[in-house]
Amino acid sequence: MITAIVLxxxxxxxxxxxxxxxxxxxxxxxxxxVTGAYDLIALVRVGRHDDLAxxxxxxxxxxxxxxxxDTHVAFRTYSQHDLEAAxxxxxxx
Numbered sequence: 175m176i177t178a179i180v181l182x183x184x185x186x187x188x189x190x191x192x193x194x195x196x197x198x199x200x201x202x203x204x205x206x207x208v209t210g211a212y213d214l215i216a217l218v219r220v221g222r223h224d225d226l227a228x229x230x231x232x233x234x235x236x237x238x239x240x241x242x243x244d245t246h247v248a249f250r251t252y253s254q255h256d257l258e259a260a261x262x263x264x265x266x267x
Contacts, residue, residue: 177248182214185239192239
C-alpha cells in the first residue's frame with residue numbers, strides 16, 4: 175500500500191465543501207483542515223504509484239476551488255499504535 179500526504183491550497187471561503195468533495199473520492203482515507211500555508215491535508219492510499227496520478231492531478235486538483243497541491247509519498251509508517259503492537263508480541267529489535 176502506498177500512502178501519499180497531499181497538502182492542498184483552496185479558496186478559503188469554500189474549505190468545508192472542498193474538504194467534503196475530496197473526502198468522498200476513492201482512495202482518500204482522511205482529510206484535515208489545518209493552519210499554516212495550506213488549508214487541507216488529505217491522506218491518499220493506493221496500490222500502485224500510477225494510481226496517484228489518477229487521484230491527485232486527475233481528481234483532487236480538478237475540484238473547483240483547489241488552487242494548488244503538494245504531494246509527499248511516505249516511505250515508512252511509524253505510529254505509537256504500531257510500536258505498542260510490536261512490543262506486545264515480543265519483538266525487541
